[in-house]
Amino acid sequence: MFQVSERLKKIPPYLFVEIDKKKKELISKGEEIIDFGVGDPDLPTPENIISAMKKSVENPKFHRYPFGKGTKEFRKTISEFYKKNYDVDINPEDEICVLIGSKEGIAHFPLCFINPGDISLVPEPGYPVYHLGTLIAGGESYFLPLKEENNFLPDLGNIPQNIVKKAKILYLNYPNNPTGSFANYDFLKDVVKFCKKNNIILAYDAAYSEIYFEEKPINIFSIDGAKDVTIEFNSLSKTYNMTGWRVGWACGNSFLISALAKIKENIDSGTFEAIQFAGIEALTGTQETVKKLREIYKKRRDIFADGIKEIGFDFKMPKGTFYFWVRVKDNSMKFVDFLLENGKIVATPGVGFGPSGEGYVRFSLTINEEKIKKAIERMKSIWQK
Ligand SMILES: Cc1ncc(COP(=O)(O)O)c(C=O)c1O
Structure with a gap:
């Protein structure tokens, strides 16, 4: 009998098996689920991006192994996008590495800097890949709770000194999945100072940088000295509805970028160049589509907020992303189960994102207004009987 590696054994089982099972059962019974x-x-x-892809996929020059940190043209485009959008300088020669989606880079990055026994500082609730990437690299995570009373920012002053000494990477993600919160300028300044003082790498996940409503999020490189310690992960996935295309990038400190590129050279061979070509169109073509997308998500957010407020739920209005983080009185697993059973509505229990997510449920507003309104009606009929 084959034995999986100790590494694989450490990967926790999928938390939502039961909910998934129940959802599938209800669908097979013909129930109309709102997901x-x-x-x-x-x-x-x-x-415009699809048209660019149609053209590029026919070009034999893109059919070979991509290799390297990505095409010169795409890296130049990314650099120009940062200058235009955030007024920050990123050198296309050595400060950008194109990824097969930002998840790929986030997952591989700890292999570059984590030795057994090393620690990553990982926010929770949070995107699970920071922890899983660290585990796969043989390291351990020290979790930083994101509390509502602290605007879902971690308290760096609360980390024990012995942990700080062993920490190699600090992960942060704003606009934040799952809470929809932002990081403010003072906090980010403190983060950079903390990382510099303690020789810790800042791995900044900006996958939702373009999904914002009232105010634009701060780019980490607009903080003085950030580039000395920071690698940012970003992606076309959410901004241009391209999750299936698998294209993103890491940018920032050239030493961190070259380390990630070295690992990638030995594991994958880069992002299909036809996709990189389409990525150039995404970043340089019309941005009206992105503006419209923000308006759509904002409208959905407002409809959902009005509805659940009327029912009596408590929440902090998300400033960005397409997530809605709702406070519930119940245990989050139980709540989600109850909602599925009684409203035929699927949501994600907060505890799945870490223990501090307990008492919250995440709703992803990636369904149309009509369905959101229908879900609100169903929820009203449950709680406002
Ligand atoms: C916080 C966060 N970071 C990164 C990603 C990865 O996105 P992609 O690999 O599509 O770029 C996701 C995807 O859901 C995410 O929620």
């Missing part, structure tokens, strides 16, 4: 579970945009990739 707020999956964080995957429901709208199609904009037409």
